[in-house]
Amino acid sequence: MKAHQFALFVSATPTAVTAARHRAVDAIEGWDTVLGNEVVHTAELVISEFVTNAVRHAEAGPVSLSVRLDEQSLRIEVCDDCPELPRPGLPDPRSESGRGLFLVAALADRYGVEPTAVGKCCWAEIALPTNPDHPIVSPLVAQRSC
Structure with missing residues (x-):
């Protein structure tokens, strides 16, 4: 399989989230490869959560989104200029937000967050099925890191 990348x-505006998600998914679907609906839909949700959080918490600078496909996985990275690292967990049941990283943890095979010189970079990897006829059904049992 040929490696692909989108950046x-x-x-940092709420209206930019939808456009970024659509452009990334269009790029993924345009790559000359068969990822399967499960991988594409998972990537769409992870992109949406990461970009939404970055836009919400970015201080002044732009947010960067990159997606890389290699032989084993689809990697999503979203970086912003907010130095505060997100903490996974469930918020108060009455809270309107705070569930994004919990959803990413449930959907991705590996995820994490790394501080950068100007903020942080959140990343997630979605393992590719070894056989496209048998997509990954339950990412919840896969390895996690963070």
Whole structure:
């Protein structure tokens, strides 16, 4: 399989989230490969959660989104200029937000967050099925890191 990459800078505005998600998914679907609906839909949800959180918490600078496909996985990275690292967990049941990283943990095979010189970079990897006829059904049992 040929490696592919997509990168995009996103303005830190709520309206930019939808456009970024659509552009990334269009790029993924345009690659000359068969990933299967499970991988593409998982990537779409992870991108949406990461970009939404970055836009919500970015201080001034733009948000960067990159997606890389190699032989084993689809890797999503979203970086922003907020130095505060997100903490996974469930919020108060009455809270309107705070479930994004919990969803990413449930969907991705590996995920994490790393501080950068100007903020942080959140990443997630979605393992590719070894046989496209048998997509990954339950990412919840896969290895986690963070």
